[in-house]
Amino acid sequence: MSKRIAAALFGLALLYPLIGLFAPVGPWHWDGxxxxxxxxxxxxxxxxxxxxxxxxxxPMALYIAHAPAGERLLWQGVLLISVLLPPLALGxxxxxxxxxxxxxxxxxxxxxxxxxxxxxxxVTQVYxxxxxxxxxxxxxxDGVPRALETQARLLGHDxxxxxxxxTFPLARLGFAVALSLAWVRALTEFGAVVVTAYYxxxxxxxxxxxxxxxxxxxxxxxxxxxLAVALPxxxxxxxxxxxxxxxx
Amino acid sequence: xxxxxVIKRRARFTVDIAxxxxxxxxxxxxxxxxxxxxxxxxxxxxVEKPDGGQIRIGELDVTPELPLHRRPIGYLTQDANLFPxxxxxxxxxxxxxxxxxxxxxxxVAELRDRLRIDAIWREPARAISGGQARRVxxxxxxxxxxxxxxxxxxxxxxxxxxxxxxxxAIATWQRELGFTMVVVDxxxxxxxxxxxxxVVIEEGRAVQEGSWGELRAAPATALVxxxxxxx
Numbered sequence: 001m002s003k004r005i006a007a008a009l010f011g012l013a014l015l016y017p018l019i020g021l022f023a024p025v026g027p028w029h030w031d032g033x034x035x036x037x038x039x040x041x042x043x044x045x046x047x048x049x050x051x052x053x054x055x056x057x058x059p060m061a062l063y064i065a066h067a068p069a070g071e072r073l074l075w076q077g078v079l080l081i082s083v084l085l086p087p088l089a090l091g092x093x094x095x096x097x098x099x100x101x102x103x104x105x106x107x108x109x110x111x112x113x114x115x116x117x118x119x120x121x122x123v124t125q126v127y128x129x130x131x132x133x134x135x136x137x138x139x140x141x142d143g144v145p146r147a148l149e150t151q152a153r154l155l156g157h158d159x160x161x162x163x164x165x166x167t168f169p170l171a172r173l174g175f176a177v178a179l180s181l182a183w184v185r186a187l188t189e190f191g192a193v194v195v196t197a198y199y200x201x202x203x204x205x206x207x208x209x210x211x212x213x214x215x216x217x218x219x220x221x222x223x224x225x226x227l228a229v230a231l232p233x234x235x236x237x238x239x240x241x242x243x244x245x246x247x248x
Numbered sequence: 249x250x251x252x253x254v255i256k257r258r259a260r261f262t263v264d265i266a267x268x269x270x271x272x273x274x275x276x277x278x279x280x281x282x283x284x285x286x287x288x289x290x291x292x293x294x295v296e297k298p299d300g301g302q303i304r305i306g307e308l309d310v311t312p313e314l315p316l317h318r319r320p321i322g323y324l325t326q327d328a329n330l331f332p333x334x335x336x337x338x339x340x341x342x343x344x345x346x347x348x349x350x351x352x353x354x355x356v357a358e359l360r361d362r363l364r365i366d367a368i369w370r371e372p373a374r375a376i377s378g379g380q381a382r383r384v385x386x387x388x389x390x391x392x393x394x395x396x397x398x399x400x401x402x403x404x405x406x407x408x409x410x411x412x413x414x415x416x417a418i419a420t421w422q423r424e425l426g427f428t429m430v431v432v433d434x435x436x437x438x439x440x441x442x443x444x445x446x447v448v449i450e451e452g453r454a455v456q457e458g459s460w461g462e463l464r465a466a467p468a469t470a471l472v473x474x475x476x477x478x479x
Binding site for chain 1: 293294295315316317319321322323327329331332333342343345388389392
């Protein structure tokens with residue numbers, strides 16, 4: 001029982017900052033259209049970024065998890081660099097790398113622009129969240145005994161079938177955590193996005209502009225909406241991952 | 249038919265074994281622990297990569313890194329390696345192709361009854377005992393009716409009654425289905441029940457080959473005599 005009380009205290013301490021929502025900041029400033037627009041931008045573009053992260057990151061995680069120790073360390077170093085960069089610095093680097101002095105002219109030639117466009121928003125989110133997803137996925141894959149994968153191959157299944165029927169079901173909880181972290185990281189990203197894609201404004205940038213223009217009364221409703229739209233997907237991923245598969 | 253020469257460098261010695269097993273024949277690999285028997289089997293199965301030699305299973309040359317899933321092999325070791333997220337039934341059917349699922353039902357039912365796993369058929373694989381897991385692993389391997397069966401001490405650690413039952417069942421199925429089989433064990437009694445002849449391995453080399461009678465009558469080395477001596 002004492003453990004449960006300690007856990008409850010931990011939870012209360014973790015959520016304590018939310019008490020700020022009840023602070024006397026004056027009447028909340030609801031701008032329904034602006035909030036809806038920010039929610040639409042954040043959810044749709046983050047979802048698109050997650051599709052790219054999962055599609056490119058999962059094969060890479062599989063590759064790293066099965067790579068020899070030396071090569072594995074190299075890749076993990078590469079991923080850590082992308083994770084460790086301060087968001088603002090990453091945003092500046094992305095702007096420069098895809099700007100007029102680097103890839104910018106080439107991209108412009110194909111009609112793509114990586115400043116203040118939905119494409120810039122998605123690319124930035126992919127950069128900020130990819131490392132989290134791949135590192136998490138590699139850790140999840142490390143928990144699957146290689147002997148079981150070998151056994152599945154010996155029973156006549158190719159690599160894709162082994163992943164689908166053995167590796168993923170055994171690592172699904174870790175994949176759910178990795179995806180949740182990537183989702184949260186991308187959705188909440190401000191520092192990098194504010195440099196590369198001030199427009200279209202997602203939730204974090206909308207909170208910033210709300211604070212700038214109207215002060216705290218504009219921030220509070222945005223925070224509530226933000227929590228309401230950000231939480232369900234990673235939570236659902238956890239719920240689905242913890243369900244026992246049929247036949248087990 | 250298995251026609252193999254396996255060369256594999258180990259820390260203390262190089263394993264270099266030539267092995268010919270006729271179609272439908274069962275052959276034992278016999279020797280002290282660490283002699284290289286399991287290495288030979290692992291190389292034939294494709295789990296370890298040989299440093300040289302050639303391995304043919306029937307008409308199929310498996311030496312040039314043929315992927316594991318294309319090898320017509322059933323390979324069983326001391327580790328049952330059941331898939332813990334699946335039921336016993338799904339483990340046994342795991343190797344059956346979609347098309348073979350229905351046609352294989354009678355065979356799977358026979359395996360289930362003969363190996364006495366019907367009582368745990370719907371149980372999650374993670375919830376069964378070690379002895380039960382080993383029986384399920386046998387069923388799973390045989391469900392596919394592999395052309396070549398490789399057994400690497402799959403009976404070790406099991407109680408005598410279960411070993412007797414399993415050995416009898418495997419010997420019967422080997423005769424009835426006619427699969428080629430290579431069995432590694434350091435217990436001569438088990439090998440004698442499964443295989444008419446054996447190859448004795450010492451430090452990676454075959455030192456003697458023949459029927460059990462021949463091996464007993466004239467052991468090629470002192471160690472062969474020792475290994476075959478009654479307890």
